[in-house]
Amino acid sequence: LIGISIDQKVTADVETKVYAFFPEYAGTRWIEQKYPITLQHILAMAAGVEWNAIKYSRRDPRHNTYQMYESGDPIGFVLARNLIETPGEKFYYNSGLTILLGGIVKNTSGLYIDEFAGQYLFAPMGITDYHWDKFQDGNIQTDGGLHLRPRDMAKIGYMILKKGKWKDRQIVSKQWIAESTKRHMDALGVGYGYQWWTYPGDKYGAQGIFGQAITIVPEKSLVIAVV
Numbered sequence: 001l002i003g004i005s006i007d008q009k010v011t012a013d014v015e016t017k018v019y020a021f022f023p024e025y026a027g028t029r030w031i032e033q034k035y036p037i038t039l040q041h042i043l044a045m046a047a048g049v050e051w052n053a054i055k056y057s058r059r060d061p062r063h064n065t066y067q068m069y070e071s072g073d074p075i076g077f078v079l080a081r082n083l084i085e086t087p088g089e090k091f092y093y094n095s096g097l098t099i100l101l102g103g104i105v106k107n108t109s110g111l112y113i114d115e116f117a118g119q120y121l122f123a124p125m126g127i128t129d130y131h132w133d134k135f136q137d138g139n140i141q142t143d144g145g146l147h148l149r150p151r152d153m154a155k156i157g158y159m160i161l162k163k164g165k166w167k168d169r170q171i172v173s174k175q176w177i178a179e180s181t182k183r184h185m186d187a188l189g190v191g192y193g194y195q196w197w198t199y200p201g202d203k204y205g206a207q208g209i210f211g212q213a214i215t216i217v218p219e220k221s222l223v224i225a226v227v
Contacts, residue, residue: 001113002043002101002194003164003176004120011108014040014194018047021104028079039104041087042097043194044184048085049078051094058209065095065143074135075103091185091192095143098195102142113140125159125166127152144209150225157205157214157223181216 005011012020016039019031026032030049041047056063061070064081071077078096085092102113109116114132122130130152133145148156159165160181164172183191183198191198198204205215215224 001105001117001121002039003172003180005105005109005116007173007176008120011104012039014038014043018042018100018104021100021107022075022079025076025079028076029082030079033083035083035087037083037087040184040194042100043180044088045091045093045097045187045192046088046185047094047097048083048087048090048092049081049094050084051081051092051096053093053095068096068099069135073137074099074139091187093188098143099139099141101195102140106139112138113142121156121171122152124169124171125152125155127155150227153212153214153227154223154225157216157225161216161218161221161223 002011006013018037018039019034022031037047052062052064058065060066068074068077078100105113105116129149131147133141135141159171160177163174164170164177180194181196181198181204182193184194185192193204196204197207202219203215203217205213207213211226213226
C-alpha cells in the first residue's frame, strides 16, 4: 500500500524524513528533534528507536506493543520513543513502525489505510470479504488485525509474484516490487525487505503472529498461503 501511494505520487519517496508526515504531533520527541529517520528506515525495521519487544511477552505490561495498544494514541506513543541507534544500521522488529505506515497513508491520501486498500488493492483484485481491526481513536491496526480468506492471501501473493500485476492491471509498479522484496537488512537469521521477510534462494514472504503466512518462491512460480 505504501508502494501504491508512492506510485500515485500521493506519498513522497522513501528518502523522505518521517517527521515531515506528522506535523500534528509537533510536541513529540521524534518530530520536535527532527529524527533523521526516513520512510525507508521504518519500512525496513531499522529506525533505531527504543522499542522493548523481545525481552518480554506480548501480554507483559512492559512490552512496548502492549503499552502502545493501551495508550489510546498509538501513533503518538511511537513518535514519543527515544532515538538510541543510528537509523539504518540495525534491524529491530518494531510493530509501532508499521502503525506509522498506516498513519502516513492517511496523512498523505486523506484515507484511512483500510479505505485506501479497499479502493486501490482489494477492489481491483476482487477481494470483498475482509476486515481490518481498529484502535479506539479510529486508526487502523496495521501491525496486524487484517482478516482475509486464504484464497485472497494467495491472490496478493500471486500479484506480487507477477511483479505487481493482477490479470491485465498493474496494481503496484514493478520497481516497487523489486525494491520492497529484496534484502535490505539482516534480520534474526534471515533477511528483511520493506515489510517482507526474505529467505535464501530468492524466496520471500509475510508472516502473521499465529502462523499465518504468504510465501513466494519465484524460481518455482509458487505461492503458498497458510492460515
